[in-house]
Structures are given as C-alpha cells and as structure tokens.
Amino acid sequence: MAGRAAVPEVIWARPERTGRGPKPAFTRADIAAAAVRIADAEGLEAVSMRHVAAELGCGTMSLYNYVPRKEDLYELMIDSVGAEHEIFEPTGDWRADMLRNAEETRAIMRRHTWVPRLMSGVYGFSPNTLRYLEHCLACLEPLDVPAGTKTELIALVNGVVTTYTANDIATVERTRSMPWSEEEENAVRMAYLGSQVATGAYPRLAAAFMEQSGPVDLEAVFRRALERVLDAYDPELR
Amino acid sequence: MAGRAAVPEVIWARPERTGRGPKPAFTRADIAAAAVRIADAEGLEAVSMRHVAAELGCGTMSLYNYVPRKEDLYELMIDSVGAEHEIFEPTGDWRADMLRNAEETRAIMRRHTWVPRLMSGVYGFSPNTLRYLEHCLACLEPLDVPAGTKTELIALVNGVVTTYTANDIATVERTRSMPWSEEEENAVRMAYLGSQVATGAYPRLAAAFMEQSGPVDLEAVFRRALERVLDAYDPELR
DNA sequence: AGCGCACTACGTACGCTGTACGTAACTAGG
DNA sequence: CCTAGTTACGTACAGCGTACGTAGTGCGCT
Numbered sequence: 001m002a003g004r005a006a007v008p009e010v011i012w013a014r015p016e017r018t019g020r021g022p023k024p025a026f027t028r029a030d031i032a033a034a035a036v037r038i039a040d041a042e043g044l045e046a047v048s049m050r051h052v053a054a055e056l057g058c059g060t061m062s063l064y065n066y067v068p069r070k071e072d073l074y075e076l077m078i079d080s081v082g083a084e085h086e087i088f089e090p091t092g093d094w095r096a097d098m099l100r101n102a103e104e105t106r107a108i109m110r111r112h113t114w115v116p117r118l119m120s121g122v123y124g125f126s127p128n129t130l131r132y133l134e135h136c137l138a139c140l141e142p143l144d145v146p147a148g149t150k151t152e153l154i155a156l157v158n159g160v161v162t163t164y165t166a167n168d169i170a171t172v173e174r175t176r177s178m179p180w181s182e183e184e185e186n187a188v189r190m191a192y193l194g195s196q197v198a199t200g201a202y203p204r205l206a207a208a209f210m211e212q213s214g215p216v217d218l219e220a221v222f223r224r225a226l227e228r229v230l231d232a233y234d235p236e237l238r
Numbered sequence: 239m240a241g242r243a244a245v246p247e248v249i250w251a252r253p254e255r256t257g258r259g260p261k262p263a264f265t266r267a268d269i270a271a272a273a274v275r276i277a278d279a280e281g282l283e284a285v286s287m288r289h290v291a292a293e294l295g296c297g298t299m300s301l302y303n304y305v306p307r308k309e310d311l312y313e314l315m316i317d318s319v320g321a322e323h324e325i326f327e328p329t330g331d332w333r334a335d336m337l338r339n340a341e342e343t344r345a346i347m348r349r350h351t352w353v354p355r356l357m358s359g360v361y362g363f364s365p366n367t368l369r370y371l372e373h374c375l376a377c378l379e380p381l382d383v384p385a386g387t388k389t390e391l392i393a394l395v396n397g398v399v400t401t402y403t404a405n406d407i408a409t410v411e412r413t414r415s416m417p418w419s420e421e422e423e424n425a426v427r428m429a430y431l432g433s434q435v436a437t438g439a440y441p442r443l444a445a446a447f448m449e450q451s452g453p454v455d456l457e458a459v460f461r462r463a464l465e466r467v468l469d470a471y472d473p474e475l476r
Numbered sequence: 477a478g479c480g481c482a483c484t485a486c487g488t489a490c491g492c493t494g495t496a497c498g499t500a501a502c503t504a505g506g
Numbered sequence: 507c508c509t510a511g512t513t514a515c516g517t518a519c520a521g522c523g524t525a526c527g528t529a530g531t532g533c534g535c536t
Contacts, residue, residue, distance in 0.1 A: 007418060007422070007426075008413075008416070008418050008422050008423040008426040008427075009426065010426055010427055010430040012430060012434075013426075013430045013433070017483095018482075018483070019482090019483090019533065019534085020481070020482040020483050020531095020532075020533050020534075021481090021482055021483025021484055021530095021531060021532060021533075022483065022484045022485080022530080022531045022532065023484085023531095023532090024483090024484070025484080025485085048521080048522060048523080049522080049523065049524080050521085050522080050523090053486095058485075058486080059485065059486040059487075060486075060487090060523095060524090061485075061486050061487075061488095061524080061525095061526095062484075062485050062486060064524075064525095065483080065484060065485075069523090069524090070522095070523065070524090071412070116358050117358050117359055119358075120354050120355050120357075120358050120400075120404045120408075121355055121408065121411070121412070122408070124405075125427065125430070125431050125434070127434075130434060130439075130440055130443065131440075133440070133443055134439075134440040134441075134442055134443050137442035137443060137446065138442060141442075146449065147442075147445060147446035147449045147450075148446070148449060148450060150446070151446055152459060152462065152463055155401070155402070155405075155463070156398065156401075156463050156466070156467075158401070159397055159398055159400075159401030159402065160394065160397055160398070160401075162358075162397075162401060163393070163394075163396070163397030163398075163400060163401065164393070164397065166358045167362075167393075170358070170359065170360070170361060171361070173359070174309070174359070174361075175246075178246070180245060180246050184245070184246050185246040188245075188246040188247065188248055188251075189246075189248055189361060189363065192248040192250060192251045192363070193363050195251070196250075196363070196365075196368060201368075201372075202368055202369075202371070202372040203372075204372055204375035204376060204379075204385075205368065205371055205372050205375060207385060208375065208385035208386065208388070208389055211384065211385045211386060212385075212386060221390060224390065225390055225393070225394050228394065228467070228470035228471065229394075229466070229467065229470060231469075231470045232466035232467060232469045232470040233466065255512095256511080256512070257503095257504065257505085257511090257512090258502095258503070258504055258505075258510075258511045258512055259501095259502065259503060259504080259510090259511055259512025259513055260501075260502045260503065260512065260513045260514080261502095261503090261513085262512090262513070263513080263514085286492080286493065286494080287493085287494065287495080288492090288493080288494090291515095296514075296515080297514065297515040297516075298494095298495090298515075298516090299495080299496095299497095299514075299515050299516075299517095300513070300514050300515060302495075302496095303512080303513055303514075307494090307495090308493095308494065308495090477536100478535100478536090479534105479535090479536085480533105480534095480535090480536105481532105481533095481534090481535105482531100482532095482533085482534100483530105483531080483532090483533095484529100484530085484531075484532105485528100485529085485530080485531095486527105486528090486529090487526105487527090487528090487529105488525105488526090488527090488528105489524100489525090489526085490523105490524090490525085490526105491522100491523100491524100492521100492522075492523085493520100493521080493522065493523100494519105494520095494521090494522100495518100495519090495520100496517105496518085496519085497516105497517090497518085497519105498515105498516090498517090498518105499514100499515090499516090499517105500513105500514085500515090500516105501512100501513080501514080501515105502511105502512080502513075502514095503509105503510105503511095503512085503513100504509105504510095504511090504512100505508105505509095505510090505511100506507100506508090506509090506510100
C-alpha cells in the first residue's frame with residue numbers, strides 16, 4: 001500500500017526490519033554490496049534500480065521495500081565503502097596517523113572510482129562515516145587544540161584527499177563505456193592544452209608548464225599537499 | 239549526416255562555425271547561458287537536452303549540432319560561470335588576493351549551487367578556467383616559490399573552497415523539487431545525528447558536539463580553513 | 477485458535493531521458 | 507551554377523525512476 005512519504009527521511013533511521021510479515025530476503029548490506037559491485041565493474045551510470053534488482057535476483061519494485069529513493073541507494077553505497085576504512089590503534093603521532101587515514105581514503109577512492117562523484121551530493125552521516133570521524137578524533141587526541149579545530153582539520157584533510165583523487169580519477173571514469181581509451185582521451189586533451197598555451201594568452205601558465213620536465217608524480221604531489229595542510233595545524237611549527 | 243565521432247574530442251577545440259551551410263542560430267555562449275538559467279531556476283536535474291532546446295526555441299536534435307554529447311553541455315556550463323570571476327589587478331599581497339579569489343569562487347558556487355556537483359566530473363581546461371588559472375598565477379607573482387608549488391597551492395585553495403561550499407549547499411540542492419523544506423530536512427537529519435551520538439558509540443564526537451554552543455558560523459569556519467592553507471605556503475611563517 | 481494488518485513481492489504503466497538516424501532546406505567554395 | 511558540407515528537426519528506441527495495484531505471508535492481538 002503506502003505511497004512514498006511526504007516527509008524527509010534518513011534511511012539510517014529506518015529499522016532494517018519490523019517483525020510483521022514475511023522475512024526480508026536481503027539486508028541493506030546485501031543491496032549496498034550489489035550496487036557497489038555494479039558500479040565497480042560497469043561504472044556509476046550502470047547502477048540503476050533495475051540492474052541492482054537483477055543482480056540481487058529480485059523484481060525491480062521489490063527494491064523499493066528497502067530503499068525508498070535511488071538517492072538512498074547512493075547513501076548505502078557510500079556507507080558500504082566507508083566500512084573499508086581500517087580503524088587502527090592511534091600511535092600517539094597524530095600527523096602520521098592522519099596521513100595514514102588520508103592514504104587509505106585515497107586507496108578506497110582508487111578502488112571505487114565513483115566515490116568522489118557521489119560524495120559531493122550526499123549528506124554524509126552514515127554509520128561508517130561516523131565511525132571514521134570518531135576514529136580520526138581518536139588519532140587527534142594528542143593534538144592540543146579545541147575540538148572544533150580538530151573537526152575542521154578532519155574536514156580539510158578529507159576535502160584535499162577528495163579533490164586531488166577526484167582529479168586523478170576523472171578521466172578513467174569518463175572514458176569508461178567510451179569507444180576510446182584513457183590514453184587517447186588524455187592525449188587529445190593535452191594536445192588542446194598545449195595549443196592554447198602556445199597562443200601566448202597564458203604566459204605564466206606557459207612558464208609553469210615549461211618548468212616541469214617529465215611526467216608529474218601524482219602521488220608525490222598528493223603527499224606534499226597533505227603535509228602542507230598538516231603543517232598548518234601543527235602547533236610545533238608556529 | 240555524420241554519426242557521432244568514434245574518437246575523443248575536446249569541445250573547445252571545435253571551431254564554433256565552419257563557413258559552409260546556413261548560419262548557426264546560436265553561439266556556444268547562448269546555449270551555455272540557457273542551460274545555466276535552467277539549472278539555477280529548476281536545479282541540475284532539469285537540465286535536459288529537450289529542456290535546453292525549448293529554452294532556446296529550437297528542436298531538441300538541433301542542439302546536437304552545437305554540443306556533441308550532454309557531457310559537453312556540462313563543460314559549457316562550468317566555463318560559463320567561470321566567466322563570472324573578476325580578473326582584478328594583483329595588489330602585491332598574494333594572501334589577500336588569493337583570499338579574494340577564493341571568496342569569489344565561493345560566491346559563484348552559492349549563486350550556482352549545481353557547480354560543485356559538476357566539478358568532480360569535468361576535466362576543467364575550458365577557456366575561462368585557464369583564464370582564472372593564469373590570474374591566480376599573476377596574484378602569486380610576489381610569492382617566491384617554484385611555479386609547481388604555486389599551481390599546487392591554487393589546486394589546494396580551489397579544493398578547499400569546493401569541499402566546504404559543497405557541504406553548505408548539499409541540502410539546498412537535494413531539497414529542491416522535494417515536497418519538504420530545507421529546514422525540515424535539516425531538522426530530521428540533525429535529530430538522527432543526535433540520536434546516534436546519544437548512544438554513546440561516538441564519545442569524542444559527542445564531546446565535540448557538546449563543546450559547540452549555538453549555531454556554527456559557516457562563513458567563519460570557511461575563512462579559518464582558508465587562512466590555514468595559506469599559512470602552510472607562507473614563507474614568512476616558517 | 478484464528479482474525480486482521482503490516483509487511484514483502486512484483487507486474488504494469490507513465491512520463492521522462494539521451495541520442496541514432498533520416499530527410500529537407502540552405503549557402504559558401506569550386 | 508552546382509554540389510558538398512552544414513543546419514534544422516521529426517521520429518523512434520532503449521532505458522530510466524517510480525506510482526500504483528494486487529497477491530501472498532506470517533506476527534501480534536483478541
């Protein structure tokens with residue numbers, strides 16, 4: 001019966017099952033896993049209600065018993081990969097710990113290249129997100145600043161990781177399901193960039209491109225940016 | 239005739255018009271402006287080829303003469319709002335200038351709330367993006383570090399602006415076209431968050447939430463984060 | 477014990493999407 | 507002037523999210 005609710009709803013506040021009626025055939029985790037599997041293998045645009053239902057082996061509309069709107073499926077997916085974060089024992093060195101957390105986030109995003117695109121549209125207080133936030137706060141215990149500053153630091157680190165990794169990944173995700181390769185796409189884009197810089201309209205940009213010799217080490221760039229951010233919050237450096 | 243190309247293509251490398259045949263009825267700017275108007279007024283999901291074509295007063299398929307794929311329309315939109323960046327004369331104070339640039343980016347995103355969501359999927363070497371990049375490099379002229387470090391600083395600032403502003407905006411964009419208000423959605427989410435924190439599963443998170451009294455000043459948080467990032471690149475502070 | 481209700485399951489249908497393809501009109505270059 | 511390359515756009519198709527209705531299931535209450 002029902003009809004969808006006319007009131008906002010957080011999927012995590014919904015109980016997973018309610019007792020009356022037939023036992024649900026799937027858990028939320030099952031559904032999230034299926035969606036993640038599809039997104040990993042065929043790209044985010046392949047994640048449709050029909051496709052996920054087929055992967056689970058049930059009718060399309062049955063999915064709506066578990067997930068009121070597609071957006072909630074996305075939230076499930078984000079939470080699902082959040083579980084991949086290792087909650088380790090803080091070492092007492094908050095910089096090293098946060099660096100480790102950041103590298104792990106980056107690794108997760110590399111494994112699941114659709115994550116950055118979903119992150120900018122999702123609210124982000126899923127269970128695993130909260131768990132990770134709590135873990136970061138534990139890592140920052142030795143840092144002697146107000147709690148508010150700590151959460152700001154965490155947000156900043158996550159932001160940097162997301163932006164940098166999203167850029168690395170963008171081409172991969174875009175060329176998926178295109179009839180040409182990532183290398184071809186990159187070559188065409190670089191050729192265009194070169195032609196623009198060559199017009200002389202962007203002298204400083206041109207100089208910057210001339211300066212760099214050889215390919216960029218994305219990993220090194222990423223780590224440098226992160227170190228800078230941590231520097232900015234390190235009392236011992238001020 | 240045609241049939242779409244089986245080779246990657248940068249829309250900016252396409253000439254706007256080619257000489258033979260009837261004069262194109264629209265410029266790329268016209269199309270971008272129409273799409274931006276729709277996205278601003280009705281949200282990003284209302285930007286469809288049909289809708290944009292209607293806004294321009296032409297048939298749906300005519301649009302494909304100008305924009306080979308919808309993704310390219312997105313690229314046009316990003317470039318279009320990039321034109322809103324004021325290219326001012328650098329003052330000689332790189333920190334102040336970059337702060338101004340960042341505030342402007344934030345303002346643009348607030349005017350066009352769909353920008354952050356598009357940014358994580360778009361490559362980003364459009365004419366106006368290049369123009370802005372060049373402008374930032376001009377602002378950083380007084381800063382005595384290698385050009386590579388400067389571009390890293392710019393990337394970091396843009397990343398921070400995007401992440402922070404995206405979070406502020408997420409709810410607004412989500413509740414558009416929903417039968418409930420932004421305040422209602424926020425209330426429901428906050429209630430859920432409170433209930434989770436109250437379980438005691440996240441003690442440090444709970445403490446952080448207790449510490450803050452009164453509503454958060456998002457603008458102040460944003461500015462603080464930015465200052466930290468600039469600190470991290472300021473030679474006078476190391 | 478058994479009734480009723482809350483729940484699961486899912487087929488059908490609607491309005492929307494991106495876009496492939498074919499045809500007609502137009503105009504600059506040879 | 508002719509023709510080749512372009513613009514314009516109607517039609518069509520596969521796929522999307524999801525509203526709605528119906529059938530079946532089993533817990534909780536009387």
